[in-house]
Amino acid sequence: MLNYNLRENMEFKTPKYQKIGDILIVKKNLNDNEINYLVEKTKCKTIVKYNTHITGDLRTPKIKLLYGTKTETIHKEHGCLFKIDVSKVMWSMGNLEERKRISTLSNSNEIVVDMFAGIGYFTIPIAKYSNPKMIYALELNPDSYHHLSENIKLNKIENVTPILGDNRDFSLKNIANRISMGYVLKTHKFLDKAFEILHENGGVIHYHETVHEKILESRPIERLKYHAEKNGYKLDKYKINKIKKYAPGIWHVVVDAEFLKI
Ligand SMILES: C[S@@+](CC[C@H](N)C(=O)[O-])C[C@H]1O[C@@H](n2cnc3c(N)ncnc32)[C@H](O)[C@@H]1O
Numbered sequence: 001m002l003n004y005n006l007r008e009n010m011e012f013k014t015p016k017y018q019k020i021g022d023i024l025i026v027k028k029n030l031n032d033n034e035i036n037y038l039v040e041k042t043k044c045k046t047i048v049k050y051n052t053h054i055t056g057d058l059r060t061p062k063i064k065l066l067y068g069t070k071t072e073t074i075h076k077e078h079g080c081l082f083k084i085d086v087s088k089v090m091w092s093m094g095n096l097e098e099r100k101r102i103s104t105l106s107n108s109n110e111i112v113v114d115m116f117a118g119i120g121y122f123t124i125p126i127a128k129y130s131n132p133k134m135i136y137a138l139e140l141n142p143d144s145y146h147h148l149s150e151n152i153k154l155n156k157i158e159n160v161t162p163i164l165g166d167n168r169d170f171s172l173k174n175i176a177n178r179i180s181m182g183y184v185l186k187t188h189k190f191l192d193k194a195f196e197i198l199h200e201n202g203g204v205i206h207y208h209e210t211v212h213e214k215i216l217e218s219r220p221i222e223r224l225k226y227h228a229e230k231n232g233y234k235l236d237k238y239k240i241n242k243i244k245k246y247a248p249g250i251w252h253v254v255v256d257a258e259f260l261k262i
Contacts, residue, residue, distance in 0.1 A: 021073025088143040094244035106130035110177040119147040195231035
């Protein structure tokens with residue numbers, strides 16, 4: 001094993017990585033020196049290379065194991081535990097601040113619906129720090145659903161109902177005081193369903209979108225207004241929050257949008 005104090009004698013820069021539990025995620029292939037250095041420095045059990053972009057509705061990553069074999073780990077963040085298999089489901093480090101921000105916006109009088117729950121990225125922190133009456137956490141990918149269910153137990157949370165399936169098949173109407181739409185690229189296609197789920201007195205939708213910076217202030221709001229009016233609601237207040245740069249010129253934003261019934 002290479003002693004990393006000797007790294008200054010080696011000819012490489014520290015490779016960039018993200019640490020999820022005891023697994024490192026890198027974006028390029030590493031040579032033996034780089035692998036040995038990272039293992040010694042971070043005490044990781046596994047190093048995984050991710051393809052830069054995670055695509056498909058289920059957001060399944062394409063990976064290559066560079067070191068070790070174990071792909072499941074428990075990641076601790078903001079006092080929450082997330083069990084995750086990095087070979088099957090994604091984890092976005094860039095959303096860390098959003099996971100924190102969203103965690104305290106609800107309260108014990110609310111019913112929340114997380115339409116794209118994943119392994120509980122938003123559901124778990126909201127349940128833990130806002131303690132709503134109930135969160136319905138909807139997830140299409142069976143692997144993510146499995147970890148979502150495990151994470152509910154791991155965090156000893158009782159007010160979450162995980163549901164496996166397409167959120168467009170969710171049958172409860174007009175029940176949510178707050179809806180999380182943590183999905184990108186085609187989130188607007190799910191807005192009509194969100195308004196079907198929204199409480200008849202109105203409520204809040206956290207609407208995510210990937211949008212070019214030139215239309216960042218306009219397009220998400222136009223889409224929200226259009227679908228609100230189509231479904232008998234009006235946009236009362238909103239705030240656009242930037243989450244992270246998604247691609248050159250493109251931002252991942254979330255709009256906190258409050259609606260009233262017309
Ligand atoms: C982008 S991930 C969630 C990312 C997360 N918000 C974060 O902070 O990293 C979106 C999730 O939505 C799920 N999904 C996609 N289409 C869905 C649908 N129609 N119904 C329910 N879940 C869906 C995917 O399987 C995936 O787990």
